[in-house]
Amino acid sequence: MPDPTDPRHPAEPPPPEGSQPPPADDLDYRHSxxxxxxxxxxxxxxxxxxxxxxLYLPGTVMSLVVLLLISGGLDAWLGVPFWILPLVWLLSGALLFHRPVEDFLALHLLRLQRPLPDEYARLAPIWREVTARAGVDGRTYELWVQDSDDLNAYAAAGHIVGVTRFALDNLSSAQLAAILAHELGHHTGGHVWSSLLGEWYALPGRLAWRVIRSVMVLAVAWASYYSWLATALLIFVTGLLTISTLEKLYGLPLILLVTPYLIAAVGRRAELRADQHAAGLGFARELAGVLQAMHEAERKARLAAMTAAGGKDPQPGLLARLLATHPDYPTRLHRLRPYL
Incomplete structure (x- = not known):
């Protein structure tokens, strides 16, 4: 990306007619x-x-078991050494942090875009201030923009820091610095790469489970079409196979039933740690303002949904709250109080 402070950088084009100017620059740049x-x-x-x-380790082990079973079949039918597929799978994790792969993920999975010249001209000095306060080389990371009307920011892969265009257009420089400092906290704390690797290595096991579940649903539907006796027999055989599998794998699949809730709980803790990181860099008040605005937007959306549903509160159930990856806004604001 071109450096907007370079005198060789071309002048920014004038803003289009009718566009709103960005919020006033209220950030102290003395650190950068x-x-x-x-x-x-x-x-x-x-x-x-x-x-x-x-917490991702049980899923990784299950994925390894699945790949070993597949490798055994390939070895028996095609003569492919059984260790080839698991080795390629283990080494593939390094590709997730390869810059071209990260760019592909940013463009096609996260729907991010490279910032336009005026967007980069605004983001670059703010990012330099944030990374200067943290003592981090900001050139390690790449800034991206998402064309979204939500107030949000992202930390992804190994070097991606993204922000929505709504946040870029409506937040002050200090507030932008606060949410960027939050995302930097995810990177420097290792939250991003650990969750990315965990999700990647657990993927084969999850795919295998989805295939097995789909096959069982189809089998039960097919059996019930003919007779209830066939359905009962199929369920009985499936139960025996399940118990036998659990015994052979020492009950490991049962752990997979609770790990999503534990991973979500740890993810909520990671959000609080990232908030603390931003607050420790001096952005507590600005981050609290952003969280308060997001809380108000969420409350208005819930009230609108209640009105549309005839007064019924569309609050998520207990299991949905346990699977939430972010703490509720009152909790986050309460944790920021010591820094204000």
Missing amino acids: TGRLHFAARQRGLDATALGQLV
Whole structure:
């Protein structure tokens, strides 16, 4: 990306008629001027990132079992060594942090876009201020923009930091710095790469489970079409196979039933740690303002949904709340109080 501070950089085009100017620049840039002092450790692995890796371990083991079973079949039928597929799968995790792969994920999975010249001209000095306060080399990361009307930001893969165009157009520079500092906290704490690797290595096991579940649903539907006796026999045989599998795998599949809730709980803790990271850099008040605005928007959306549903409150159930990846806004605002 071109550096807007470079005198060789072309002048920014005038804003189109009728467009609103960005919020006033209220950020103190004294940390980003002059010589920058980078911390010796640019990234780490905090307790939440380590917890994520541990919780993803059962899914990774199940994926390895699935791949070994497939490899055994390939070895018997085609003569392919059984260790080839698991080895390729293990090494494939490194590709997730390859810059071209990250760009592909940003463009096609997260629907992010490269910032336009005027967007980059606004984001670049804010990002330099945030990373200067954190002692982090901001050039390690790439800034992206999502064309969305939501107030949000993203930390993804190994080097992606994204922000929505709505946030870019409506937040002040200090508020933008607050949410960027929050996302930087996810990167420096190891939350992003640990969850990415965990999801990737658990993918074969999840795909196998979905295939088995789909086959069982079709089999039960087919059996019930003929007679209830065939359905009962199929369910009985399936139960025996399930018990036998659990015994052979020492009950490991049962752990997979509760790990999504534990991973979600650790993810909520990671959000609170990222909030603390932003607050520790001096953006507590600005981050609290953004969270308050998001809370108000959520409340208005819920009231609108209640009106549309005839007064019925569309609050999520207990299991849905346990699977939430972010804490509720009152909890996040309460945790920020010591920094205000």
